[in-house]
Amino acid sequence: MLVGRKMGGYLIAHRLYSRVVELRQLTVADVPACMKVAADRNWAHSDRTxxxxxELGTGWGVFDGDELVGTTVVTSYSGISAISMVLVDSRYGRQGIGGELVSHVLDSGVSCLYATPYGKPLYERLGFHSVGKVTTYSGVYPRDGGGISRPAEPADLPFVVALDAEAFGVERAALWEGLMACGSVRVADSGVVASTLTNGTTMIGPVVSRFAADAIALVCDAAARAGQVKVHLHDDWVARHVRARGVSTVGSSCDLMVRNASDVPGDRSLYHAPVSMALG
Ligand SMILES: CC(C)(COP(=O)(O)OP(=O)(O)OC[C@H]1O[C@@H](n2cnc3c(N)ncnc32)[C@H](O)[C@@H]1OP(=O)(O)O)[C@@H](O)C(=O)NCCC(=O)NCCS
Structure with missing residues (x-):
């Protein structure tokens, strides 16, 4: 329950005790504290992530005094917001903080997120419904297949942004500029794949392709010589090929959920893997 506003933050009444915690916007200076909350829940995101x-979106944190005890980030694209990093320190769990954080960033527009089994009941209560699933695959990819793509150049940006907009449903130029600046982006005639190195693992995504066979080849190209890779896959056919190459599933599947719309926008048959669970 929001009980008041003060400079730079909101005050929330803590439901279990009479203590008051503060909700305020996160900055990059809060990254070490965010990582501490994530580590408490065994989430291994790097400070770079x-x-x-x-930088791309807006983070909100719940503070008990100086201590960060809950986080969320909302990344707004034109027409849809992606909600992520919903984390509450385990000592503060089941006291309403997660619900307050997510309620705070919701508006009348369309929101989407990937829900873990822990978060799903909370999101359903707040009006989200499930429209799909992704499974995470991780391992060392064998060096076979692929060979259909080349490193993207700045001149490829319009093609990449347009194809991604067709698949994802909204334009994400800033995201692709960021991926080109700090990751690796490869293009083929029919698709694009990005990858970023996080804590020694190459995270592959998005994978956008007009054909599932080319999506598999793009994953092979991004994984070539990468060592340990991780990819979240929507598509059973692509996922079957990844599994057949000895790359195994990690953790439980997550639900793609949406609020204020019957489905996520775009042609998701072209969208074989998201950027990450955080960015959609
Ligand atoms: C998922 C997560 C963010 C929930 O945070 P939280 O602060 O515990 O969330 P809330 O307290 O708002 O709601 C959780 C439960 O506590 C209950 N609750 C809320 N206030 C309560 C209170 N005062 N007393 C008892 N229970 C309470 C809620 O009804 C809810 O119950 P339900 O799950 O049976 O529906 C937290 O468990 C977490 O960080 N998990 C690990 C990371 C994760 O999976 N995040 C989700 C990513 S999609």
């Missing part, structure tokens, strides 16, 4: 998310 948090920085990228806080």
């Amino acid at each position: 948090w920085r990228f998310l806080l």
Whole structure:
């Protein structure tokens, strides 16, 4: 429950105790504290990932005194917002903080997120419904297949942004500029794949392609010589090929959920893997 506003933050009445915690916007200076909350929940995101998310979107944190105890980040694209990093320190769990954080960033527009089994009941209560699933695959990819793509150049940006907009449903030029600046982007005639190195693992995504066979080849190209890779896959056919190459599933599947719309926008048959669970 929001009980008041003060400079730079909001005050929330803590439901279990009479203590009052503060909700305020996160900055990159809060990244070490964000990582501490994430580590408490065994989430292994690097400081680079948090920085990228806080630069691209807006983070909110719940503070008990000086201590950060809950986080969320909202990344607004034109027409849809992606909600991510919903984390509450385990000592503060089940006291309403997660619900307050997510309610705070919701508006009358369309929101989407990937829900873990822990978060799903909370999101359903706030009006989200499930429209799909992704499974995470991780391992060392064998060096076979692929060979259909080349490194993207700045001149490829319009093609990449347009194809991604067709698949994802809204334009994300700033995201692709960021991926080109701090990751690796490869293009083929029919698709594009991006990858970023996080904590020694190459995270592959998005994978956008007009054909599933080319999506598999793009994953092979991004994984070539990468060592340990991770990719979240929507598509059973692509996922079957990844599994057949000995890359195994990690953790439980997550639900793609949406609020204030019957479905996520775009042609998701072209969108084989998201950027990350955080960015959609
Ligand atoms: C998911 C997560 C963010 C929830 O945070 P939270 O602060 O515990 O969330 P809330 O307290 O608002 O709601 C959680 C439960 O506590 C209950 N609750 C809320 N206030 C309560 C209170 N005062 N007393 C008892 N229970 C309470 C809620 O009804 C809810 O119950 P339900 O899950 O049975 O529906 C937290 O568990 C977490 O960080 N998990 C690990 C990371 C994760 O999976 N995040 C989700 C990413 S999609």
